[in-house]
Amino acid sequence: MTIAELKKHGHTATCFESESMIGGTWNFETSSRTSVYKNLRTNLPRELMAFTQFKMRPADDPENGSFTGDTRRFPSHAEITGWLKAYAEEAKVNENIRFSTEVTNCVKDGDQWAITSVSDGKESLDKFDAVCIANGHYEAMVKPTLKGEEVFPGKVAHSHDYKCPEDYKD
């Protein structure tokens, strides 16, 4: 979305994405950072969740065609990933993204910003006039130590690590 808006205003934009595909935390299948779980559906209806300029139409909408969706108002994480991918294609932002490239340092260098990144073990340095940081904020857990935790006989887990109900069977 940020890249699309910058391009719309005539800027040249480069995005560094450490994962191999679009979707961020919604990429349940592939992201190493995600807090999403198997049966997660959105807590917002599709009408509110979608971008104004790129609707999230249900599969039975005759105007649909932008993604493979389902008919539920509160869609699954898979549908959100599909919708984000469709948006990236429509907004033509994939060409601006360096996938599987992790930013390891970002410092001011005179009037510019120096960005160090690593891809496939190879380090690169790029300079830009401005930086927008959109690295999410649900990856690092805040895991307090609970009083009595050490004597609790069950499993103590953070919601970040909850992935599927089968893990809690019996």
Ligand SMILES: Cc1cc2nc3c(=O)[nH]c(=O)nc-3n(C[C@H](O)[C@H](O)[C@H](O)COP(=O)(O)OP(=O)(O)OC[C@H]3O[C@@H](n4cnc5c(N)ncnc54)[C@H](O)[C@@H]3O)c2cc1C
């Ligand atoms: C369990 C859960 C449920 C949620 N449900 C909803 C919901 O129903 N509705 C809603 O609107 N919102 C929901 N959210 C909020 C959700 O986080 C936002 O909707 C949105 O996905 C955040 O987007 P983002 O781009 O800020 O972050 P992210 O989706 O986390 O994307 C950040 C990206 O930055 C990349 N990155 C991070 N560090 C680096 C680095 N050093 N170098 C390169 N790339 C890097 C990551 O790989 C990732 O792709 C939910 C969040 C969680 C965790």
